[in-house]
Structures are given as structure tokens and as C-alpha cells.
Amino acid sequence: MTFGTILGAWVAVFLTLAIFSYLYKDNPFYKVAEHVFVGISAGYWASMFFWTQIQPNLFGRLWPASGYNADSFWYKIYNGLHFLTSTVFPAGGIDKGHDMHLIYLIPFALGIMMLLSVSSKLSWFARWGIAYTVGMAAGLRAYGFLNSNVIGQIKGSAMQFVGGDIPFFALIGNSIFNNIVILVGTIAGLAYFYFSKEHKGAFGKLTKLGIYFLMISFGASFGFAVMGRISLLIGRFVDLIDYSKAQYNHATIWILVVMIILLGYNAMKDRDKNLPVSKDVA
Amino acid sequence: MKKITNFILKIGDxxxxWIFIIIALVVLLPLFFPIGLPIRPTDSTQTAYDAMDDLEHGSNVLVSFEYGPSTKPEIHPMTYAVLRHLFKNGHKVYITCLWPDGQFMAEEAIEEIAEQEFNLTYGKDYVLLGFRPGNEAVVKGIVSNIRKLYSTDARGTLTDKIPMMEGINQLVDFDFIFTASAGYPGxxxxxQYGADPTGVPMSTGVTSIQVNEVMPYVQSGQVKGILAGMPGAAEYEKLVGVPGIGTSGMxxxxxxHLVIVLFIIFGNVAFFIERQRQKKY
Structure with missing residues (x-):
């Protein structure tokens, strides 16, 4: 096993146990793990976005290798950028299989405008980029929701109630009884969110039934949430057990023992600090 | 009776x-001493399995990785089982990622399943197209022109030079979609943007917490079955016939779960006894 793998295991064990230590109380181990996580996540996302989108798909379309001409003004700018950083702007243009598309200067400009939000004087430029993003997202989502969530779900709730070859009752799967429950649940649930009529009388009873259906749904959600959290715990424990083996130099055991000693020492020190001061000493 | 009441009140308080320690113990002990509780595939897992099993030999299947290390214990076992199933049936697998860390998960899965277990050829049997930022816009991009979005794969090779990309230009060129998803985008x-507008059948494996959100699509037939969290993975492993992490964690x-249910019951009983006592005095 390489040194890097073993070191990685020790770091993973330390960070896992540091996060778990919060269950005892807030402590420096937890704070270290929290800050490391935030920093690494931000750096990782920024790097990933740049190298998978901005460099190949934006710069790659503005200065593609296929259209490289060292004498043109456009590629003289590129050569200047190449002089600054040859990793992002390699010699002879960016070869990512694109042709030149200068229309991409528009998203490039909008992106730079978004970054101007850090300046108090120029922050108004950022609104252009945000307006474009909001408009595009709204249009894109309106269609998706209408097609899949409205039309698709209405189609899905149009069920068979009489005749056919489905049984009247079945615990799981398609049956007339289950279809009636789904229909009643859908109508009662929707009625609960109708606020233009006071929830009284027969309508009140229907909305109350809607609440019961919603509560069952929340109960199922809670059950699934618990299941998910336990699965994640199992995943971490499986790794911790793995890393406690001799091939990883018993990383889990060592780090756990050291952490417990340090947290215990810290707790004792805190307790001593909080002891009432004796009158004699005072 | 008073003793029992006091005991329940003590538990409630x-x-x-202590609850964290008990949960840690009940999770740890079965990992050291497995009991081997039976696993029975549910209807939704069986539907997903059947949908993929019914595909013609050599079908083009798009597998999308939308999860990261934080949800790896739930989703990773199911992607292993699904990839195993797809490769066993001789399908071509195209991997995309809507999450940046999904790419690492995909690399790990293909190294273990495609390379070590099945000894398949990259670019001929499977390809890792990789991550592209843009969320649903990426799905829209794949629907209209996958070549424009993925001019190169995750390893920097031009997609035009990858043999299995021949004839693959948009989403309708795929026979099936499987998404391993832990949230948005997923x-x-x-x-919304892939399967419904194009009619390409899809199935999914999701984290437990997402099941309620995705289940309506399964009920209406928009999604062919669902693998629900770690139990879903364990059930799929059983159907494929290769037990993995999903099975061992069950x-x-x-x-x-049993212990948590007991805690909930004790907590509620303690709450009602306490309320009764307060009413009395």
C-alpha cells in the first residue's frame, strides 16, 4: 500500500471522527473539519467549473486551434494571454474540437459583469447577468414543470375505477381500492391548499382529510430521512472499520484514542474553571 | 406500575x-456480527431491474452520476449493481455527471466494474463523458446536441475520435437512461427535460430522502421503477446475484430502525404521561 493511500486514510479518519465529535459538544476538532470542508469544497468547485466549462467551452470557442492565425489581431490578444498563462491558453489555440464562435463573447461579458458585484460602484452591472440567468431559468423551468409535473401527473392520476382486469383490492400494486384512495387523497390534498373558501362544513371536513393524507406523506418522508441518515452512518462505520486494520497502521484506533484523551482533558479543564471559588481563597 | 411509569419518564428525559451512543452500537454490532436478515425485492426495484433486463443486447444506455462522497454509501452500491447488470448483458454505457464530484464516483465505479471485473475497453464498451456545469441546461443540451456539449470526454479525447460515439448525437439515440441521483440537479x-420530452425510457436510483419526491413519477409511469436508498441497492444486488456493500449494511x-421506533414510542409515551401529570397537579 502506498504512503499516499495510508495518509489519505488517516486524514479521512480524522475528519470523520472530528465531525462525529460534535455529537458530544462543539469543539476545536469539529471547527477544523468544518473549515477544511468549506475551503476545499469552494476550491474544488471553482477549479472544476473552470476546467470543464470556461476553459474548453468558452475560451475553446473564442480561440480555437482550428482557426489559429498568429497574424490576426484576435489571436495576438490570445498570444498575450498565452504569455501570461500557457496552461489555460496553450500555444496555437485551444484544441477542444470547436470552431470559432464569437457570439460567446456575450456570455463572457455577462460573466464578467456578474463578477463586478464585488465593487460597490460597478455592482449594478451584475444585474444584467442575473436578469439573463433568471429569465432563462424561468422559461426553461416553466416548460419542464408544466409538461412533467402538471400534465404528466394529471395523466398519471387518471385511473381505472370500474371493470377491466384489475382486482378490487390488493395490498400493493394496482387495484380499484388503491386507485380510489389515490383519487381521494389527491383531491383532499389539493383542497387543503385552496384558501379562497373558508375551511368549514363539508369543505372543512374534506380539507381535514387532506391534512391526514399530508401527515402520512410527511411520516413517510421522515422514515425515509431516518433510513438515509442511518445508511450514511453505516457507510462511515464501514470505512472506519476498514481503516482500523493493520495495513492502515490502525488509523481509527489511534486517532479515536488521542481525540478522546484530548477532549477529556479539555472537559476537565473546563470543569475546573467553572468550579465555585471557595470563600477561603476568595 | 409506578415503577414502569418512572422508568419511561426517565427514558423520556x-x-x-446516550441515544447517540446506543444508535452507534446498534449500527456497529451487526457490521461485526452479521445476522443475515432476508432481503426481498420490492415492486419498484423489480420494475427497474426488468426494464433494464428487457433491453436488447448491445443497447446504448446513458448512466448519469448525480451524487458525491456525502451520499456515497447510499448510491454507490446501486451504481455498482446497475453497471454490473448492464455490462453483463453487453450494453454500451455512456456516463455523464451533473455533479462535479459525480465524476470521481464514476471513475471509481468504472475502474472497479468495467476494468477490473469485466475487462472492457474504454471508448468501445463504455465512455466517461464527464461533468458539465449548467444543471438542467446540460440535460437540455444532451437532448438537442450531445456533441456540442461534449466535444471532449472526461479524459480530454475528442468525442469524434471515440468509436462508440458514432451515431450518438442526441438523447433519442439512447435506448435507456439510468440516473443515480442524490438531489438537485438529478x-x-x-x-422534466430528458425522458418526458423525448420518450426515452428511464429508471433511477435515489437517496432515501428523495424517494417521496420521485415516487409520483414512478406511480404515473414516467419513471420505470426506483431503487430507494441502501435497501434499494441491496435488493438490486440480490437480483443481479452479486452481494455488495448494500447487502452487508442491511x-x-x-x-x-427498530431501535429508533422504540425510542419514538418511549418518547411519546413519556410525553403523554408527563402531560397527564401536569394536568393533575
Whole structure:
């Protein structure tokens, strides 16, 4: 096993146990793990976005290798950028299989405008980029929701109630009884969110039934949430057990023992600090 | 009776850290001493399995990785099982990622399943197209022109030079979609912008917490079955016939659930006894 793998295991064990230590109380181990996580996540996302989108798909379309001409003004700018950083702007243009598309200067400009939000004087430029993003997202989502969530779900709730070859009752799967429950649940649930009529009388009873259906749904959600959290715990424990083996130099055991000693020492020190001061000493 | 009541009240008033220790123990012990509780595939897992099993030999299947290390224990076992199933049946697998860390998960899965277990050829049997930022816009991009979005794969090779990309230009060129999703963007976006507009059948594996959100699409037939969290993975492993991490974690999962249910019952009983006493005095 390489040194890097073993070191990685020790770091993973330390960070896992540091996060778990919060269950005892807030402590420096937890704070270290929290800050490391935030920093690494931000750096990782920024790097990933740049190298998978901005460099190949934006710069790659503005200065593609296929259209490289060292004498043109456009590629003289590129050569200047190449002089600054040859990793992002390699010699002879960016070869990512694109042709030149200068229309991409528009998203490039909008992106730079978004970054101007850090300046108090120029922050108004950022609104252009945000307006474009909001408009595009709204249009894109309106269609998706209408097609899949409205039309698709209405189609899905149009069920068979009489005749056919489905049984009247079945615990799981398609049956007339289950279809009636789904229909009643859908109508009662929707009625609960109708606020233009006071929830009284027969309508009140229907909305109350809607609440019961919603509560069952929340109960199922809670059950699934618990299941998910336990699965994640199992995943971490499986790794911790793995890393406690001799091939990883018993990383889990060592780090756990050291952490417990340090947290215990810290707790004792805190307790001593909080002891009432004796009158004699005072 | 008074003794029992006091005991329940004591449990209801227990320091939460004791509960954490008990949960840790009930999860740990079955991992050391497995009981081997039976696993029975549910209808939704069976539907997903059948949908993929019925595909013609050599079909083009798009598998999308939308999860990261934080949800790896739930989703990773199911992607292993699904990839194993697809490769066993001789399908071509095209991997995309809507999450940046999904790419690492995909690399790990293909290294273990495609390379070590099945000894397949990159670019001929499977390809890792990789991550592209843009969420649902990426799905829209794949629907209209995958070549424009993925001019290169995750390893920097031009997609035009990858043999299995021949004839693959848009989403309708795929026979099936499987998404392994842990949130946004994920299954819902694939349904809304991918499967529904094009009619390409899709199935999914999701984290437990997402099941309620995705289940309506399964009920209406927009999604062919669903693998629900770690139990879904364990059920799929059983159907494929190769037990993995999903199966080994199910004992711990079941016992932990039982203990949590007991805690909820004790907590509620303690709450009602306490309320009764307060009313009395």
C-alpha cells in the first residue's frame, strides 16, 4: 500500500471522527473539519467549473486551434494571454474540437459583469447577468414543470375505477381500492391548499382529510430521512472499520484514542474553571 | 406500575448523547456480527431491474452520476449493481455527471466494474463523458446536441475520435437512461427535460430522502421503477446475484430502525404521561 493511500486514510479518519465529535459538544476538532470542508469544497468547485466549462467551452470557442492565425489581431490578444498563462491558453489555440464562435463573447461579458458585484460602484452591472440567468431559468423551468409535473401527473392520476382486469383490492400494486384512495387523497390534498373558501362544513371536513393524507406523506418522508441518515452512518462505520486494520497502521484506533484523551482533558479543564471559588481563597 | 411509569419518564428525559451512543452500537454490532436478515425485492426495484433486463443486447444506455462522497454509501452500491447488470448483458454505457464530484464516483465505479471485473475497453464498451456545469441546461443540451456539449470526454479525447460515439448525437439515440441521483440537479430534471420530452425510457436510483419526491413519477409511469436508498441497492444486488456493500449494511439498517421506533414510542409515551401529570397537579 502506498504512503499516499495510508495518509489519505488517516486524514479521512480524522475528519470523520472530528465531525462525529460534535455529537458530544462543539469543539476545536469539529471547527477544523468544518473549515477544511468549506475551503476545499469552494476550491474544488471553482477549479472544476473552470476546467470543464470556461476553459474548453468558452475560451475553446473564442480561440480555437482550428482557426489559429498568429497574424490576426484576435489571436495576438490570445498570444498575450498565452504569455501570461500557457496552461489555460496553450500555444496555437485551444484544441477542444470547436470552431470559432464569437457570439460567446456575450456570455463572457455577462460573466464578467456578474463578477463586478464585488465593487460597490460597478455592482449594478451584475444585474444584467442575473436578469439573463433568471429569465432563462424561468422559461426553461416553466416548460419542464408544466409538461412533467402538471400534465404528466394529471395523466398519471387518471385511473381505472370500474371493470377491466384489475382486482378490487390488493395490498400493493394496482387495484380499484388503491386507485380510489389515490383519487381521494389527491383531491383532499389539493383542497387543503385552496384558501379562497373558508375551511368549514363539508369543505372543512374534506380539507381535514387532506391534512391526514399530508401527515402520512410527511411520516413517510421522515422514515425515509431516518433510513438515509442511518445508511450514511453505516457507510462511515464501514470505512472506519476498514481503516482500523493493520495495513492502515490502525488509523481509527489511534486517532479515536488521542481525540478522546484530548477532549477529556479539555472537559476537565473546563470543569475546573467553572468550579465555585471557595470563600477561603476568595 | 409506578415503577414502569418512572422508568419511561426517565427514558423520556435521557441525555441525547446516550441515544447517540446506543444508535452507534446498534449500527456497529451487526457490521461485526452479521445476522443475515432476508432481503426481498420490492415492486419498484423489480420494475427497474426488468426494464433494464428487457433491453436488447448491445443497447446504448446513458448512466448519469448525480451524487458525491456525502451520499456515497447510499448510491454507490446501486451504481455498482446497475453497471454490473448492464455490462453483463453487453450494453454500451455512456456516463455523464451533473455533479462535479459525480465524476470521481464514476471513475471509481468504472475502474472497479468495467476494468477490473469485466475487462472492457474504454471508448468501445463504455465512455466517461464527464461533468458539465449548467444543471438542467446540460440535460437540455444532451437532448438537442450531445456533441456540442461534449466535444471532449472526461479524459480530454475528442468525442469524434471515440468509436462508440458514432451515431450518438442526441438523447433519442439512447435506448435507456439510468440516473443515480442524490438531489438537485438529478432525477427530477432528467424526467422534466430528458425522458418526458423525448420518450426515452428511464429508471433511477435515489437517496432515501428523495424517494417521496420521485415516487409520483414512478406511480404515473414516467419513471420505470426506483431503487430507494441502501435497501434499494441491496435488493438490486440480490437480483443481479452479486452481494455488495448494500447487502452487508442491511442488518445494521434494520436493527437501527427498530431501535429508533422504540425510542419514538418511549418518547411519546413519556410525553403523554408527563402531560397527564401536569394536568393533575
Amino acid at each position: 435521557m441525555d441525547r448523547r 432525477t427530477v430534471e432528467w424526467v 442488518d445494521a439498517q434494520s436493527i437501527a
